[in-house]
Amino acid sequence: MTVDPSAARPFPRRKRLAEELVARLSQYIRDGAYKRGEKLPTELEIVEREGVSRTVVREAILRLQAAGLVETRRSVGTFVVDMPPPTSLHIGPETIATLGDVINLLELRIGLEVEAAALAAQRRTVPDLEDLKAALHLMKESSSLKTSIAIHADFQFHLRIAKASGNAYIADIMKHLGTKLIPRTRMNAAYSERKDRLAYLDLLYLEHEKIYDAISIGSPESARAAMFLHLNNSRQRLYRAHDAQTSQ
Template structure:
């Protein structure tokens, strides 16, 4: 369909969500068929009257939802079966973001605990290599989000439970872009990923020591810290440590 028919979005709040919702509706209606390529980032920005950063966030949301895939050097394409998704996470507003962090905390704390019970030396080495890659990124102020994603997946893999790993892979797709933004676009520069890295080391130490309780608490520390860095205060009833005063 002609791009000129796409509605321009004028309302300033949460522009990326509105752009992604508009594109999602068109995908679900079949305006963009499975396998079809979306317009370029530049064209979408001009069409919707928003910045390219807003378009990138919208594309990242659609990718996390499994509606599109991006190909290096080629652009964004609709997935082959976008209507098959029954469960997706959409952090639309502070309340939804809080609920997602609650979900992450419940899942990732238990995963870390189980990993501490079952990890092998090989599992620990994979986690350590992920942290080493993040250290290199920190030292050069580069994007270490891929290593960040891999670290969390390595913890899930250390449970030696294929369903835990599949769930972690799903959640990882949802949060990959938020981790990337923490590395690249955070207003505090590299301090945010440095704080996260300190928390990662606590998690690795507990898992390496085979201490399930410490691993669970370290995961709580990390998730509470991650939430606070985006302005979310997790409730006390999730367990783990108390919030910072």
């Protein structure tokens, strides 16, 4: 009787090997080696190519099935049915180059941060409110300082709302996006006159203050409305700034 060599190995090792095989097979699909609708190699072929046991291959295939990437048809084989998601978010300075890119990012923020503000109003703690108040104060103080300081203060306010939401995934996405969230450099170019720029910064501060007030009193609906108003206003300001620059 043939004994599967993986059966004698500790379970954690077999699990790790299966995870590594899932990653490799997913990459093959992502690279186009196995296209949607195509049949994967047989278990035995994968065993020989990848140097793992049949138990590891079967566990990896089960994981790919659970993820909706492949399906196994009895007596026929296993077929690719979907493309694996990217291994990381491709959002960086090189991908945010046009007004359309900035608008798309703002639309993502509306979907994410409006609900984050509502959750923060429900879940915020006293330390959360203190952190938000400190970030708001920094925004006020930085209005007349360098653009980089003002952008940092703005981002910290939004990041602390994400943390106050109590949802680690929201906070992680916000940290990944970083200060790319804040299209302040484009607006500063539009408001080149000092008085116009200061009026713009004052307006931004008031919008953030309304968000803070809603979270502070624990009103999810008010927080949701205040965040939507701020982000939608930012979108409209970008459109107007773009129109003003192109008409010159």
